[in-house]
Amino acid sequence: MAGLDPAYAAVYTFTVASVVLVAYAVFRHSRLSSTSIGPGRLAGLAKDEARRFTTGDPVFLMHLSIALGVGLSIANSLLDPVIEYAPLLRTLILIFSVPLAVGLAAAFVWRVQVFIKSKRVEKELRSSDSFTSASTLLQGILILAIGLTTSELVLLWLPSLVLVGGTVGVARNLLVAAYYSRPSVNLIGYFDRPVSALKTPFSLGDVMAGKIEPEQVHVGVGKISEFDASQKLSYDSCVEIGACEAACPATASGRPLSPRVLVRKVSLLSRTAGGEQADPLTAVGEDELWSCTSCGACVASCPVSVKHLDLIYDLRRSLVARGKLDKEKSAMLENLAQYQNPYGFKSSTRGNWAEGLGIDTLAKNPRAEYLYWVGCLSSFDQRAQRIARALSKILKQAGVSFAILGPEEMCIGDPARRLGEEGRYQELAYQNIEKLNSYGVKKIIATCPHCYNALRNEYPEFGGRYEVVYHTQLISDLIRDGRVRVPADRIRKITVTLHDACYASRYNNIFDEPRRALDASVSEVREMGRRKEKTFCCGAGGSNYWYKVPQQRSIAGIRTDEAAKTGAKEIATECPFCLSMLDDATKVMNTGMEVKDVAEMVAECLA
Amino acid sequence: MNHVVWAYSENEGVSNEVASAATDIVKGSPGEVVVVEIAQPRAGIRAPGGRLLLKGPSSADSPGVVAEALYRAAKELQPAAVLVGATRNGRETASRLAAKLRVGCMSEIYNLSSDGQSLLGERNVFAGKVVAKVTCALPAVATVKVGSYPRMESAPGGTRELDVGGVDSPIRVASREKKAVGAVDLKSAKVIVSAGRGVKKKEDLAMLEDLAREMHGALGCSRPLSSDLGWLPEEHHIGLTGVSVKPDLYLAVGISGQLQHTAGMKDSKVVASINTDKDAPMFQASDYGIVGDLYQVVPALRRALSAHG
Ligand SMILES: Cc1cc2nc3c(=O)[nH]c(=O)nc-3n(C[C@H](O)[C@H](O)[C@H](O)COP(=O)(O)OP(=O)(O)OC[C@H]3O[C@@H](n4cnc5c(N)ncnc54)[C@H](O)[C@@H]3O)c2cc1C
Ligand code: SF4
Ligand code: SF4
Numbered sequence: 037m038a039g040l041d042p043a044y045a046a047v048y049t050f051t052v053a054s055v056v057l058v059a060y061a062v063f064r065h066s067r068l069s070s071t072s073i074g075p076g077r078l079a080g081l082a083k084d085e086a087r088r089f090t091t092g093d094p095v096f097l098m099h100l101s102i103a104l105g106v107g108l109s110i111a112n113s114l115l116d117p118v119i120e121y122a123p124l125l126r127t128l129i130l131i132f133s134v135p136l137a138v139g140l141a142a143a144f145v146w147r148v149q150v151f152i153k154s155k156r157v158e159k160e161l162r163s164s165d166s167f168t169s170a171s172t173l174l175q176g177i178l179i180l181a182i183g184l185t186t187s188e189l190v191l192l193w194l195p196s197l198v199l200v201g202g203t204v205g206v207a208r209n210l211l212v213a214a215y216y217s218r219p220s221v222n223l224i225g226y227f228d229r230p231v232s233a234l235k236t237p238f239s240l241g242d243v244m245a246g247k248i249e250p251e252q253v254h255v256g257v258g259k260i261s262e263f264d265a266s267q268k269l270s271y272d273s274c275v276e277i278g279a280c281e282a283a284c285p286a287t288a289s290g291r292p293l294s295p296r297v298l299v300r301k302v303s304l305l306s307r308t309a310g311g312e313q314a315d316p317l318t319a320v321g322e323d324e325l326w327s328c329t330s331c332g333a334c335v336a337s338c339p340v341s342v343k344h345l346d347l348i349y350d351l352r353r354s355l356v357a358r359g360k361l362d363k364e365k366s367a368m369l370e371n372l373a374q375y376q377n378p379y380g381f382k383s384s385t386r387g388n389w390a391e392g393l394g395i396d397t398l399a400k401n402p403r404a405e406y407l408y409w410v411g412c413l414s415s416f417d418q419r420a421q422r423i424a425r426a427l428s429k430i431l432k433q434a435g436v437s438f439a440i441l442g443p444e445e446m447c448i449g450d451p452a453r454r455l456g457e458e459g460r461y462q463e464l465a466y467q468n469i470e471k472l473n474s475y476g477v478k479k480i481i482a483t484c485p486h487c488y489n490a491l492r493n494e495y496p497e498f499g500g501r502y503e504v505v506y507h508t509q510l511i512s513d514l515i516r517d518g519r520v521r522v523p524a525d526r527i528r529k530i531t532v533t534l535h536d537a538c539y540a541s542r543y544n545n546i547f548d549e550p551r552r553a554l555d556a557s558v559s560e561v562r563e564m565g566r567r568k569e570k571t572f573c574c575g576a577g578g579s580n581y582w583y584k585v586p587q588q589r590s591i592a593g594i595r596t597d598e599a600a601k602t603g604a605k606e607i608a609t610e611c612p613f614c615l616s617m618l619d620d621a622t623k624v625m626n627t628g629m630e631v632k633d634v635a636e637m638v639a640e641c642l643a
Numbered sequence: 644m645n646h647v648v649w650a651y652s653e654n655e656g657v658s659n660e661v662a663s664a665a666t667d668i669v670k671g672s673p674g675e676v677v678v679v680e681i682a683q684p685r686a687g688i689r690a691p692g693g694r695l696l697l698k699g700p701s702s703a704d705s706p707g708v709v710a711e712a713l714y715r716a717a718k719e720l721q722p723a724a725v726l727v728g729a730t731r732n733g734r735e736t737a738s739r740l741a742a743k744l745r746v747g748c749m750s751e752i753y754n755l756s757s758d759g760q761s762l763l764g765e766r767n768v769f770a771g772k773v774v775a776k777v778t779c780a781l782p783a784v785a786t787v788k789v790g791s792y793p794r795m796e797s798a799p800g801g802t803r804e805l806d807v808g809g810v811d812s813p814i815r816v817a818s819r820e821k822k823a824v825g826a827v828d829l830k831s832a833k834v835i836v837s838a839g840r841g842v843k844k845k846e847d848l849a850m851l852e853d854l855a856r857e858m859h860g861a862l863g864c865s866r867p868l869s870s871d872l873g874w875l876p877e878e879h880h881i882g883l884t885g886v887s888v889k890p891d892l893y894l895a896v897g898i899s900g901q902l903q904h905t906a907g908m909k910d911s912k913v914v915a916s917i918n919t920d921k922d923a924p925m926f927q928a929s930d931y932g933i934v935g936d937l938y939q940v941v942p943a944l945r946r947a948l949s950a951h952g
Contacts, residue, residue: 417902
């Protein structure tokens with residue numbers, strides 16, 4: 037102990053006070069936003085961080101270094117007066133400090149580079165000067181906090197400079213209390229809210245049952261005050277880390293959207309005078325909102341659990357409610373209303389792809405074990421129909437009992453919901469559920485991840501509860517169980533790369549199964565850098581398939597380049613939309629690569 | 644309220660159609676049909692029952708101004724119905740007028756009649772597949788489907804003027820410019836020749852342009868030709884992310900027929916296609932198909948066309 041040195045005593049007192057301040061700030065924000073941050077949440081978070089640690093993702097490791105570095109230096113500063121009586125603890129702290137300091141130093145360098153990139157993005161987006169300076173300030177504080185913590189860990193090794201270390205710690209703690217308590221609460225409160233979680237603004241069922249009056253249905257957000265407490269916490273928690281921007285395909289393609297800038301603009305607007313009454317659409321552009329493919333990369337990559345997508349959907353709903361739809365978008369919605377598919381084809385031709393294949397409709401064979409939910413693209417698009425035929429071939433060989441709805445199937449509604457037309461989505465959802473329930477459907481197979489996601493994660497809320505399996509999962513199970521056999525001599529000698537569909541991998545954690553299916557049917561699979569839950573979108577999601585947004589290059593083109601770089605001859609997809617986008621891009625770019633669904637690749641190997 | 648029906652359109656030809664519609668409603672007693680004009684009388688206007696010239700507004704450029712002028716006049720003269728031609732501006736004028744008068748507004752109507760209590764008519768719904776009979780209590784506003792009535796021929800009767808006072812508009816017409824030459828109006832073309840990637844070079848498009856002209860049609864294309872190759876401007880591209888068309892004849896030349904393309908032309912009356920690949924999906928969406936090389940078929944087609952004059 038440094039005895040009763042008054043300088044030491046003063047620094048120590050400030051240290052304790054600043055730590056109390058941090059604790060108070062965290063407590064206060066959890067109360068203000070009614071976010072639970074109890075021990076159960078903390079334990080859950082620790083478990084989740086441990087899981088992510090094992091993935092070895094460098095960006096995550098840097099963020100973990102920051103969090104643990106701050107934690108370690110706070111612990112050390114509090115223990116400092118008694119640490120000389122616990123030499124083992126001191127040694128442990130010193131040992132731990134080394135990797136953390138390295139992680140922090142890496143984070144520092146990385147952060148500076150992110151900062152430079154972010155200024156380039158802001159320039160492209162023509163952000164206002166006030167926005168740019170607010171952003172620079174916040175990023176500067178982040179870099180400063182990282183720098184302070186790094187030097188504090190280094191100073192641990194120099195006991196003679198304990199007062200310097202203590203002072204640095206106090207400064208850092210004040211920054212944490214002022215800027216990082218909110219994100220901490222947000223992280224603890226919402227780290228486990230899945231990417232697929234989507235707020236349901238109202239329930240058509242309640243309206244039909246007379247539980248609420250149609251006039252009470254409120255769609256979209258016209259004023260900042262209409263965001264709920266957890267949303268406000270979420271947007272105010274953005275500390276400009278920039279992970280979302282780095283992951284966002286819209287930003288990468290030069291579209292007028294950066295999820296970081298979007299969230300910050302709304303947060304800054306809410307803090308202006310009269311901000312609570314301000315209309316978020318005064319700060320956000322229409323094309324900015326339409327640029328999003330709903331791929332979820334922003335939400336998944338944010339180290340403090342900001343939920344950008346909630347904001348995007350709320351504002352898209354406002355655009356729809358105000359009739360801000362161009363011809364392409366309104367034509368799609370009109371087609372959904374008139375024809376129950378987004379293309380405007382006759383429902384009666386929905387089952388035509390199955391003609392002559394001996395596939396029953398549920399009407400004919402209501403006892404089939406599985407319903408195969410085909411989806412619109414595979415029903416009407418001749419290229420995508422081959423996916424449906426390939427899956428049917430596999431199921432027949434494996435002796436799986438299945439049927440389709442044929443003309444009775446309707447669009448699942450995802451294109452309407454992602455566009456912000458919640459009413460039309462729910463109309464379709466309720467009709468589909470009524471149909472499925474009337475047949476007593478229990479198990480469903482899907483070949484489109486958008487259909488899968490809706491059936492699995494969204495329909496239960498409206499009364500549709502089914503066991504939903506993705507085709508790649510079922511195929512890989514059938515291969516494992518020997519019900520589908522690919523003879524060794526039929527395995528194709530070819531190199532393929534797999535493009536994970538966002539709605540299968542990031543939204544629903546399906547990524548090992550398609551790989552197993554490919555391993556059984558082709559000689560070599562080469563991976564792209566961005567894969568599994570870190571996949572890069574094809575550009576079709578979020579209803580983007582149906583309209584154009586200004587951009588510098590196409591998202592599908594970026595992805596095709598990445599696929600070509602692996603040297604693979606074929607791209608395997610698992611989503612009819614991905615197939616359509618990448619097929620188009622490979623042709624336009626003349627890469628000579630073929631694009632096929634995993635089901636097609638497996639079916640090709642069967643006799 | 645009296646039994647007078649007003650007819651208005653900012654377009655002279657359409658105004659004469661609306662006058663016919665109004666005459667139908669009053670069952671041929673032309674004294675009860677009044678053609679309304681705003682600011683200036685126009686030479687081509689036919690108004691057997693006379694016209695009503697509303698003075699005050701400086702021009703009839705903006706639907707907001709027209710609606711306000713019609714509103715002031717209607718409050719004073721109480722017509723039974725106001726019919727407006729269902730042009731782009733007319734639709735806006737009518738809806739604004741109906742809102743101001745707090746009466747019902749029927750849109751895109753034809754076969755109009757009245758039983759003295761209500762206005763009756765028909766309109767196309769579900770993309771023209773179904774005809775809905777609609778009715779609205781008088782007084783009422785309606786837009787008349789363009790092209791559904793013959794143009795009134797008889798000479799104009801007398802003109803009466805009414806000063807409705809000045810109407811301010813936030814909109815000023817700064818200038819008028821002609822549509823850029825080359826801009827196609829695929830939507831109204833009766834015949835469309837559409838080029839796909841089967842066309843090997845940009846220069847070869849001239850051949851198809853000639854064919855389109857000889858068939859009194861317009862040239863369209865699949866997306867790759869406009870978006871990816873840039874051979875034609877964006878507004879030529881037909882399909883899901885381009886224009887939707889429904890011509891009487893759609894001739895697809897060297898187009899494979901992906902859903903993204905056919906989604907934009909599936910409502911065409913007759914579809915014909917030329918493709919070297921007999922399995923091209925385009926043939927499934929076609930009434931007539933020629934399996935063959937467009938570089939042979941198109942010149943042959945042009946020769947045949949010129950032989951038939
Ligand atoms: C999200 C999305 C939206 C899209 N939106 C649209 C859209 O709105 N409109 C659109 O058109 N496309 C759209 N596409 C692209 C669409 O998928 C197809 O790629 C495109 O329509 C193909 O154009 P094509 O038929 O001209 O070319 P190809 O598919 O390459 O077909 C060329 C055809 O020409 C034939 N051919 C070749 N040589 C000859 C010859 N000498 N004589 C006769 N025939 C010959 C070939 O047999 C072939 O059938 C979209 C794609 C995506 C992914
Ligand atoms: S969901 Fe995807 S496209 Fe949309 S903002 Fe997030 S990262 Fe960008
Ligand atoms: S279409 Fe495919 S890659 Fe694109 S958003 Fe959907 S799942 Fe993702």
